[in-house]
Structure formats: structure tokens, C-alpha cells
Amino acid sequence: METIVDQPKTGVSFDDFVAARSTALWRSAYLLTGDRHKAEDLLQAALVKTWRRWERLDDRSSETAEAYVRRALVTTYTDWWRRRWRGEVPTADLPDAAGTSDESTRVDVRRDVLTALAALPRGQRAVLVLRYFDDLTEQRTADTLGVSVGTVKSQASRAIAALRSSPALTDRLPGEPS
Structure with missing residues (x-):
């Protein structure tokens, strides 16, 4: 009887992917949220979701992985909005910039x-x-x-x-x- 061995999946490691693409992904998260701290939280949440499924991705090329993380960014952003408490309203007046x-x-x-x-x-x-x-x-x-x-x-x-x-x-x- 012949044993079928799973072939190791090729592509970038999760650590290498995060090191290479996190700045660009953070910019996207910032544009979605409009806030630096929320962008960091959003990116972190999307990367955690991606990390949990990293070993199951069929293709871990940088392009495919980035598309997966971008999808996680958008869906997480949408989920946050649906759950958001709307009682707090930020002010429209910002302090003068020096x-x-x-x-x-x-x-x-x-x-x-x-x-x-x-x-x-x-x-x-x-x-x-x-x-x-x-x-x-x-x-x-x-x-x-x-x-x-x-x-x-x-x-x-x-x-x-x-x-x-x-x-x-x-x-x-x-x-x-x-």
C-alpha cells in the first residue's frame, strides 16, 4: 500500500509577510478608521485572524496573503462598526496645528x-x-x-x-x- 504524504506548502512565512507588508496594510487600516490607534487595533485583529488560518492557506504567496489580510481588514472594520456604541460624538473642532x-x-x-x-x-x-x-x-x-x-x-x-x-x-x- 502506498502512503500519500502531504507536500509542504510553499510561500513566505507569516513573520516575513508581516515584516514586509505591515506598513502598507496599516495605511489602509488608517484610511478605513481615520484614527491611528484604531488602525493599529484593526490591523492587529486582522493579522491575528490571518495567523490563525495561515497554515491552512493553500497559497502563501505574498500577493495571496495580502489579499487575505485586506479582506480580513474590511470585514473586521465592518463588524466593529456594526457593534459600535454611537453615544460618543467626536468634536469637529480640532486644535490649531503649530x-x-x-x-x-x-x-x-x-x-x-x-x-x-x-x-x-x-x-x-x-x-x-x-x-x-x-x-x-x-x-x-x-x-x-x-x-x-x-x-x-x-x-x-x-x-x-x-x-x-x-x-x-x-x-x-x-x-x-x-
């Missing part, structure tokens, strides 16, 4: 973009982050979110339209008087 006017302008633009992103529904926000910040194709974005390409296109279109009409960004649009 520094040069160029630095001040950069901080203002960043705050306005994050405010506009935060106003989007979670699905639209996830599509924008994956599609335009992470530079994924429509197909990869759809695969990551578990939706159709048409949904990605329509969500991106609606999100961009919402950003264009966002009060936080209205003064920042090119060609418009400030």
Missing part, C-alpha cells in the same frame, strides 16, 4: 479629506481605499470585498460624487474660488 503655513495647509487638507471620507458609507469608503489608495484593480477590489465588479464601479462613482459635494472639500476643488 508650524509653517505650508505645514498648516497640509494638515488642513488631510483633516478635510479624512472628514469627507468619514462621512461616506463604509462600503463606499472601503472601495475608495482599496481601489485608489491601495491601487487595486476593479476585479481585485471586488474579490477582496466579495462583491461584483459592477458594485465596485457604482460604489466608487457614488463615493466620488459624494466627495465632490462634501462641505469639507467644497473649498478645495480646483477651479472653484476659495
Whole structure:
């Protein structure tokens, strides 16, 4: 009788993957949450979920593993939102930033973009982050979110339209008087 031996799975180790991709994944988590500390928590939760299933992944190439973690980021982010207590409302007024006017302008633009992103529904926000910040194709974005390409296109279109009409960004649009 012939014994069938499982072939060892090839690909990067979990430690190597985290060392190589954690900064880029943290940026995505930050854009989803809008908060550094929540982004760290979100990334950690997604990496824990991934680590638990790492040995069961058929293909542990860096690209496949990253897609798995991005999917975990989005689903964890969505789960957190569903469970979130909504009694606390953060203030819209931020303290003035110290520094040069160029630095001040950069901080203002960043705050306005994050405010506009935060106003989007979670699905639209996830599509924008994956599609335009992470530079994924429509197909990869759809695969990551578990939706159709048409949904990605329509969500991106609606999100961009919402950003264009966002009060936080209205003064920042090119060609418009400030």
C-alpha cells in the first residue's frame, strides 16, 4: 500500500509577510478608521485572524496573503462598526496645528479629506481605499470585498460624487474660488 504524504506548502512565512507588508496594510487600516490607534487595533485583529488560518492557506504567496489580510481588514472594520456604541460624538473642532503655513495647509487638507471620507458609507469608503489608495484593480477590489465588479464601479462613482459635494472639500476643488 502506498502512503500519500502531504507536500509542504510553499510561500513566505507569516513573520516575513508581516515584516514586509505591515506598513502598507496599516495605511489602509488608517484610511478605513481615520484614527491611528484604531488602525493599529484593526490591523492587529486582522493579522491575528490571518495567523490563525495561515497554515491552512493553500497559497502563501505574498500577493495571496495580502489579499487575505485586506479582506480580513474590511470585514473586521465592518463588524466593529456594526457593534459600535454611537453615544460618543467626536468634536469637529480640532486644535490649531503649530508650524509653517505650508505645514498648516497640509494638515488642513488631510483633516478635510479624512472628514469627507468619514462621512461616506463604509462600503463606499472601503472601495475608495482599496481601489485608489491601495491601487487595486476593479476585479481585485471586488474579490477582496466579495462583491461584483459592477458594485465596485457604482460604489466608487457614488463615493466620488459624494466627495465632490462634501462641505469639507467644497473649498478645495480646483477651479472653484476659495
